[in-house]
Amino acid sequence: MAKQLRYLEIAQTLKSKIKQGVFPQGQSLPSQKELSNIFNTSVMTIRGALAVLEEEGILTIVHGVGTFVAAPGIHTDSISLQGFQNEMDQQKMCIVNRILDVEHDIESTNIRRLFKDDNAAFSCLTRLRTIEEVPVILQRSYVHQKFRDVLVEYAAEKSLYQFFSRKTGIMVTQGREIMMPVVLKDDELKQLSLSGPCTAFLSKRISISLDDEVVLYDEAYLPGPYVIMASRKHGKNNMFKYIINKSGTLDSSESFNDPELWEDLI
Amino acid sequence: MAKQLRYLEIAQTLKSKIKQGVFPQGQSLPSQKELSNIFNTSVMTIRGALAVLEEEGILTIVHGVGTFVAAPGIHTDSISLQGFQNEMDQQKMCIVNRILDVEHDIESTNIRRLFKDDNAAFSCLTRLRTIEEVPVILQRSYVHQKFRDVLVEYAAEKSLYQFFSRKTGIMVTQGREIMMPVVLKDDELKQLSLSGPCTAFLSKRISISLDDEVVLYDEAYLPGPYVIMASRKHGKNNMFKYIINKSGTLDSSESFNDPELWEDLI
DNA sequence: CAGTGGTCTAGACCACACC
DNA sequence: GTGTGGTCTAGACCACTGT
Incomplete structure (x- = not known):
């Protein structure tokens, strides 16, 4: 048995509870403070665990509100x-x-x-x-x-x-x-x-x-006339999406400099 | 003047030093411990600052070795x-x-x-x-x-x-x-x-x-015969790349299940 | 071995959302 | 105001890399 890091261990535990349906889609998890008591650890470590699951798209964390099991419609950047x-x-x-x-x-x-x-x-x-x-x-x-x-x-x-x-x-x-x-x-x-x-x-x-x-x-x-692909890479960040343009024309020079088009690509 | 978070402030300072050429491409930064002394803060906060710059593709951090100003060839996932x-x-x-x-x-x-x-x-x-x-x-x-x-x-x-x-x-x-x-x-x-x-x-x-x-x-x-695009999304992770196949044929069912093809897409 | 980054604590305090 | 997540400390200790 390989030695597990505490935050990965906690992430694993939470993940399996979510799989089992203990926390259903869209429902909130206990607060970070509560979780730190439950797992007998510090808030920082809990945050490490939650960050892993958020990265995997399993959780959605909202400042001031709570931590939720991801459901389609809650997180925008999905498949x-x-x-x-x-x-x-x-x-x-x-x-x-x-x-x-x-x-x-x-x-x-x-x-x-x-x-x-x-x-x-x-x-x-x-x-x-x-x-x-x-x-x-x-x-x-x-x-x-x-x-x-x-x-x-x-x-x-x-x-x-x-x-x-x-x-x-x-x-x-x-x-x-x-x-x-x-x-x-x-x-x-x-x-x-x-x-x-x-x-x-x-x-x-x-x-x-x-x-x-x-x-x-x-x-x-x-x-082709209606759909092009647009991608943006910023450091490790990497997004692409299809752009639909019902008029069927999209000039590249104009689209590259269109802030609207790129800003939401993170 | 808006209130700055400590780690963002430090990230900003380091970024401008890099822009000025104080730390040239490929060179290493002081260690996290040293930086925490220089900025009179804790290691955790320095790590927050470095994480921001790594995310932006400006730094490359290697466990046990050091923190480097990114240069093409050092980080693989670039443009x-x-x-x-x-x-x-x-x-x-x-x-x-x-x-x-x-x-x-x-x-x-x-x-x-x-x-x-x-x-x-x-x-x-x-x-x-x-x-x-x-x-x-x-x-x-x-x-x-x-x-x-x-x-x-x-x-x-x-x-x-x-x-x-x-x-x-x-x-x-x-x-x-x-x-x-x-x-x-x-x-x-x-x-x-x-x-x-x-x-x-x-x-x-x-x-x-x-x-x-x-x-x-x-x-x-x-x-088209030689190049297709492949993309993978895993939670917030998002990668795409061109795949070149000089024989000019690539069966989709086989390529989807080819672990080699997808594993390195993070 | 020494030097680097990575994890972890046990709190305090700040920022944000909602009532 | 209350409850949530976010930042920050000042260390200790672990894990990895190269000599």
């Missing part, structure tokens, strides 16, 4: 495509989901490999996301068959991610995404109401729960 | 395209630069706006970056005319970024990048030795110094 929703909400742009299709009993070897389950079948939701009537994202979301009912119940509310998390109680703390440039094919063009040749980002993303299970697999087409 | 170089070095893949062109006295309004200098002219270096003979990146780098000589002196060494930083003593701590999907045009195809229609990422990036000056502007074409 990329979900960020669309928050981002647009912030910009007071209204993104509307339209469900195009729901499929079940999909048995794809590739998707099985992603979910690390060789026998599973999957359900898939195809959505078109529009902003002021302009279709800007075509997205397919896959879930394990055991969440079939959750997907069926979803009725084009704002965020599938948030809906899913609330219904299942599963906390998503990790996401991985790969992106490549593509030219849209005919059906994709049709579904996005676009004509003529058009480039797009193809994004493939998996969302991973606190228990290290893959819970969501997304594929999205983000057409 | 994106420079990451190419380090990344490939790590993977023992050898990236070779070939200089295609050097232009001077460029007077573009757009670029002037980026550099926030209405009267400047610029120099531009066009490079082709190949990996095992395969051309994978076509890149144009612009610098202010006052660094014309530095650009001329550059002789296809490994990293322009590193060369530039060493020659000028300017520390780059910030970068902003926008990316869009494009179809390569004829001259780009030719320069990259590609034939037929081909999609690519077009990346435009500015590198910003410690003094908040734009020191480099890059435009790069990253053709």
Whole structure:
């Protein structure tokens, strides 16, 4: 048994209590002072433990208010495509989901490999996301068959991610995404109401729960005229997001110097 | 005069000393114990100050060794395209630069706006970056005319970024990048030795110094067959990088589950 | 070994949010 | 005002690195 540092030990203990549901999503933890009594240690050490969990996205600490188990909607900087929703909400742009299709009993070897389950079948939701009537994202979301009912119940509310998390109680703390440039094919063009040749980002993303299970697999087409990616690095800080611009033009020189665009990228 | 927190005040003082060159790039700072004497405070407070500067990419702290003023090559997680170089070095893949062109006295309004200098002219270096003979990146780098000589002196060494930083003593701590999907045009195809229609990422990036000056502007074409983007989010941690794959194929299901690919994305 | 950074204490006091 | 998180002390002791 390796020697554990006190603050990591406490972080581990709190994490497993959260996994067990002792502290449910959105609920507050005891205050730092109380915790220091409970664990018979100093406040500084408790703070070290809480900082680890906040870094991992498991806790949200608010000065003067309390420490909360993270839930979607509480912390803004979460997983990329979900960020669309928050981002647009912030910009007071209204993104509307339209469900195009729901499929079940999909048995794809590739998707099985992603979910690390060789026998599973999957359900898939195809959505078109529009902003002021302009279709800007075509997205397919896959879930394990055991969440079939959750997907069926979803009725084009704002965020599938948030809906899913609330219904299942599963906390998503990790996401991985790969992106490549593509030219849209005919059906994709049709579904996005676009004509003529058009480039797009193809994004493939998996969302991973606190228990290290893959819970969501997304594929999205983000057409070039409306969507660009923006990233900012400041020291160890590293942010990127998609920027949606419904007019379909965005000059680089202007966007680099637009303070609005960059300030919230931390 | 707003009340300053002690650790931020100290961070500010150290930062300006670094700017003034009291502690040059790569050199070590006094030990935390010494600093606590100098500033007449406790070690914990000094650590708070150093943590801020490390976060900003200005310092590199190494357990048991010392605290150093960051210099390219010391910290691995720096600005994106420079990451190419380090990344490939790590993977023992050898990236070779070939200089295609050097232009001077460029007077573009757009670029002037980026550099926030209405009267400047610029120099531009066009490079082709190949990996095992395969051309994978076509890149144009612009610098202010006052660094014309530095650009001329550059002789296809490994990293322009590193060369530039060493020659000028300017520390780059910030970068902003926008990316869009494009179809390569004829001259780009030719320069990259590609034939037929081909999609690519077009990346435009500015590198910003410690003094908040734009020191480099890059435009790069990253053709789709060889380059994809990968990103990972884990709580507040947020990383993305370009992955180069010279065979031009990369299966998503396999890449998502490839531990090698994701582990170093922190 | 000596010198560096990393953890930890047991409090005091400050800053912020909410009633 | 009360309760929350944030800063700060003045040390002691632990862990890591290089000689």
